[in-house]
Amino acid sequence: xxxxxxxxxxxxxxxxxxxxxxxxxxxxxxxxxxxxxxxxxxxxxxxxxxxxxxxxxxxxxxxxxxxxxxxxxxxxxxxxxxxxxxxxxxxxxxxxxxxxxxxxxxxxxxxxxxxxxxxxxxxxxxxxxxxxxxxxxxxxxxxxxxxxxxxxxxxxxxxxxxxxxxxxxxxxxxxxxxxxxxxxxxxxxxxxxxxxxxxxxxxxxxxxxxxxxxxxxxxxxxxxxxxxxxxxxxxxxxxxxxxxxxxxxxxxxxxxxxxxxxxxxxxxxxxxxxxxxxxxxxxxxxxxxxxxxxxxxxxxxxxxxxxxxxxxxxxxxxxxxxxxxxxxxxxxxxxxxxxxxxxxxxxxxxxxxxxxxxxxxxxxxxxxxxxxxxx
Ligand code: GLA
Numbered sequence: 001x002x003x004x005x006x007x008x009x010x011x012x013x014x015x016x017x018x019x020x021x022x023x024x025x026x027x028x029x030x031x032x033x034x035x036x037x038x039x040x041x042x043x044x045x046x047x048x049x050x051x052x053x054x055x056x057x058x059x060x061x062x063x064x065x066x067x068x069x070x071x072x073x074x075x076x077x078x079x080x081x082x083x084x085x086x087x088x089x090x091x092x093x094x095x096x097x098x099x100x101x102x103x104x105x106x107x108x109x110x111x112x113x114x115x116x117x118x119x120x121x122x123x124x125x126x127x128x129x130x131x132x133x134x135x136x137x138x139x140x141x142x143x144x145x146x147x148x149x150x151x152x153x154x155x156x157x158x159x160x161x162x163x164x165x166x167x168x169x170x171x172x173x174x175x176x177x178x179x180x181x182x183x184x185x186x187x188x189x190x191x192x193x194x195x196x197x198x199x200x201x202x203x204x205x206x207x208x209x210x211x212x213x214x215x216x217x218x219x220x221x222x223x224x225x226x227x228x229x230x231x232x233x234x235x236x237x238x239x240x241x242x243x244x245x246x247x248x249x250x251x252x253x254x255x256x257x258x259x260x261x262x263x264x265x266x267x268x269x270x271x272x273x274x275x276x277x278x279x280x281x282x283x284x285x286x287x288x289x290x291x292x293x294x295x296x297x298x299x300x301x302x303x304x305x306x307x308x309x310x311x312x313x314x315x316x317x318x319x320x321x322x323x324x325x326x327x328x329x330x331x332x333x334x335x336x337x338x339x340x341x342x343x344x345x346x347x348x349x350x351x352x353x354x355x356x357x358x359x360x361x362x363x364x365x366x367x368x369x370x371x372x373x374x375x
Pocket of ligand 1: 098099109134240274311313317337339
């Protein structure tokens with residue numbers, strides 16, 4: 001066992017800021033990580049971790065599914081409602097909401113006909129989305145209990161590890177996954193994904209947080225404005241599997257190269273946006289790829305990633321079945337996802353960037369969501 005797997009759960013309170021009892025514009029909070037018992041799944045203890053940075057931003061994350069349940073960063077009037085939809089109790093997450101806040105793997109998004117061929121061998125996956133495989137299968141990484149450690153540093157950080165066994169959900173190879181969440185002093189939620197395998201396997205890890213920058217699901221996200229730095233996207237068939245084409249966004253409703261309200265062209269896209277944008281950044285370095293803004297709250301969310309794709313999903317399947325922590329129904333288009341990723345169905349699309357991780361290789365991607373306040 002490697003040391004990251006054998007490490008126990010540690011709680012570290014981080015005190016790095018000189019305490020100033022005077023409340024003023026520049027006053028700072030004590031950065032910290034705390035944890036509380038949150039229940040039990042599969043005989044394993046589930047915790048809810050609270051990360052607080054020196055500005056008083058708070059993010060809560062569970063080791064069940066690596067789920068981000070809450071993120072407050074004040075709006076321009078100082079209101080502190082969460083910009084991520086979610087629930088206060090583990091029992092609601094066990095009712096299988098559609099990947100709210102979750103870590104998604106082994107393969108984020110769809111694999112067509114729930115199968116792929118690798119090195120001459122066909123692998124069959126569970127068809128959990130019509131005839132296709134979605135988000136890692138029946139029990140993907142969003143539904144398992146991860147091991148957790150907190151890092152003793154000046155910045156609150158939570159490291160989650162999971163060993164996905166050879167054959168789990170039909171995928172080959174023992175995959176060791178390490179995901180590190182960090183809440184920085186610049187109000188960024190940084191997510192670093194690492195993995196190694198002992199057999200070649202597809203890997204495509206992402207986070208499925210649903211954002212509403214107003215902090216109130218009574219508002220849809222159709223008035224949010226969005227810029228995506230992508231000149232192309234991957235069109236899909238009726239079951240949301242890419243056709244394999246890479247098409248220009250210019251002159252289509254998919255053109256977000258200049259910021260525009262999400263609702264402006266959405267009616268021309270049957271079902272709403274649920275597509276992969278081919279990001280212009282191509283060299284794998286960390287780049288700003290999208291900016292989401294809400295003028296009412298004054299909040300913007302910048303997205304940085306090393307990934308080549310972004311799944312922009314306008315909550316088209318949200319139907320009011322789940323009730324947000326504030327008691328309000330989570331209805332159609334009341335939240336959106338910006339899932340940084342490789343392209344859907346890459347294992348069956350030789351012209352897409354490869355998602356195959358080989359033994360001896362290190363999978364490493366990084367994504368940052370950063371809240372910026374425009375006063
Ligand atoms: C992704 C998919 C959507 C949907 C959601 C979960 O974003 O692309 O089609 O399955 O996850 O509901």
